[in-house]
Amino acid sequence: MNNANCDFSPMKQQFSIKINEIINGLQHSLEVLGNENYCLLGNLESIKEKFIKMESVASSFYLNCYLSAYTDKFEDLSTSVQWLSKRHYGALIVVERCDPLDSLIQKGTPIKAILTPSLLETIFFLGNPLHDGAVLIRGNQIISAANVLPLTTKVISERKLGTRHRAALGLTEQSDALVLVVSEETGKISFAINGKLYPINTA
Template sequence: MKMADCDFSPMKQQIKQDLEQILFDIQQSLVGLDQDKKCLLGKFEQIREKFIQIESAAATFYLNCYLSPFTDKYLDLSISIQNLSARRYGALIVVQRSDPLEDLIQHGIPIGATISHSLLESIFFPGSPLHDGAVLIQSNQIVSAANVLPLSHWSNEGEKLGTRHRAALGLSERSDAIVLVVSEETGKASFASNGSLYPVITT
């Protein structure tokens, strides 16, 4: 997967420190198991949340590395995802990388405008005629909106994905595109790459 020359040292150091803290918490939990009257459920929840925070921080860093060789507008993309997530506006944004997407996408409405976070946010404003579909980005341009993506056949017993997430996965399974998605139900943001979803920090 093509990435910019990112400096991984600070991220790796932070992840190492966070994992060491989790190991300490696990060791304390093992000690706590010998104390019959001590409930560890709260500690387990803290450890689980810390793992999620580490994954999200790493995914956000890698997302920047994946996108920066293909667009100079990462900051606008990041701001728009933050704002859409805060307002719980569902969104689907495709960033084309090396693979052509013409035969994979049912094209929607041409836009042909430079990327800006305000334009992206207005596209996904509820009730907008363009909000129900995917935005296609090539380099620094919003090429089109209301595009239809191929759906993934992904399934996991006990976990259901909405149409936006299945569409994000579907395109990432068939190309090297990065697909950003914001859940309308939860406001959580993630990105799809190589058929997998990764959480993105939005707070």
């Protein structure tokens, strides 16, 4: 993965502070563990929330790093998924990287147009006949829409995943593609890469 366009220094400094806060919280929990009047649950919940927030912020940072090497439209992509998220419009967006995807995707409707936020948002507008499938992006172009992706065959026990998330995992298990997902139910944004799913900070 090409991260040459990314400056990691500010994020490392920010994460160093956050990790030290978590360490201090765990140390405090150890110190009061013998106190029967102290309940660990609140402190553990706070530490868990800090971990989740850190993962979300890191995912947002790395997402732009991963995308910028393969499309100049990564800022337009970010704008679009935020817009879709706010309106709870489900979306599945595939960014082709080094591996050709033609043999892995059941082809949908050709688009072959320059990627713009308005075009991407229109495709996933509720009621549009193309909104249920995946959009394929190659470079700065939307190649096609309403594509069908292979679903993951892994048993995922820790949480219930919808078809979009399972499709994102399925394609990234078989290729180096990056797949953005917007949940129709929650509006939450995540991306899949290398067969793993990461939440995105929507703040």
